[in-house]
Amino acid sequence: MYLYVGLVHYPVYNKNNERIASAISTVDLHDIARVAKTYDVRKFFVITPLVDQQVLAERIRRHWTNGFGAGYNSDRKDAFELVAIVPSLEQAILTTTEIEGKVPLLIATDASIQNDRSISYERAREIIQDSRVIILLFGTAWGLDKCIIDRADYVLDPISGKSNYNHLSVRAAAAIVLDRLACGECVR
């Protein structure tokens, strides 16, 4: 399994459907890094073009990998060692290509969009288990900009719960999606 996760802070939508760069949320980094570690993700890209936000994210990462946090909580260190802060999706693709020696497929997640590139969880598991290199993309704020969706090779079906309510936090969505995709053989 060569699974990477990308948390996109630009371009994403705000509440008014405008294209924005969202702020880093430290709890996103903590929660998604720990989920990534649980499901054997190879790297967790935090994608933001804003330099001050890169500096903030890097400061958090270093606190837990090399700073006081590393000694205080080694489990958190293990999780944060997966975090890589990059300015763009392009850089995430380049880094992954350098590591794996092949260009990754992009699977975007979205709470509502279904199009001709939509795939089920079952199909996504097959692709992942087929030893393909994948970056699984999650959007912050009100979700991934259409240009990212258009660029993705596949768009994962929305999480369907028991109700019609589909307003999970990106942290919860990442946890559920990784449990569904990365752990086909896990006892559920």
Added chain:
Amino acid sequence: MYLYVGLVHYPVYNKNNERIASAISTVDLHDIARVAKTYDVRKFFVITPLVDQQVLAERIRRHWTNGFGAGYNSDRKDAFELVAIVPSLEQAILTTTEIEGKVPLLIATDASIQNDRSISYERAREIIQDSRVIILLFGTAWGLDKCIIDRADYVLDPISGKSNYNHLSVRAAAAIVLDRLACGECVR
């Protein structure tokens, strides 16, 4: 399905295995309320005996159900309407019994404990689908105190990911457990 969720802030363990009351984390309330709404949970009990923490949690709840937040984001209102702040597990059991007309079973979650009351996800789904009234208990901080585990009718198996790492946030754990348990018939 008569599924309730309880987020326990006392008694839980701290890092040094001492019994404590943990602080309310607003992101726990947001994330778990939204997960609860997604999976048709009937009520989300926030359990804390600390009066100042009850006041804080209640203030957050009212902001989203009746205050500015209710108009600003009605999806959040729908989620927060499930939140009930109670001083103890006993009160959560009483409230559930009043609503449902029968005493709930308690299923505790824990990242490591396995004992003679441990059950698989498959068995837990059967119990839930058997129209039993259930409160699913999650611990904050370093997890549920032994006295809660001892009191539970069942203890759910730990989440097994792809690695041996089992240090998820309670928010991520609640998302994964509810996806596994409450949505047996969902397309995954």
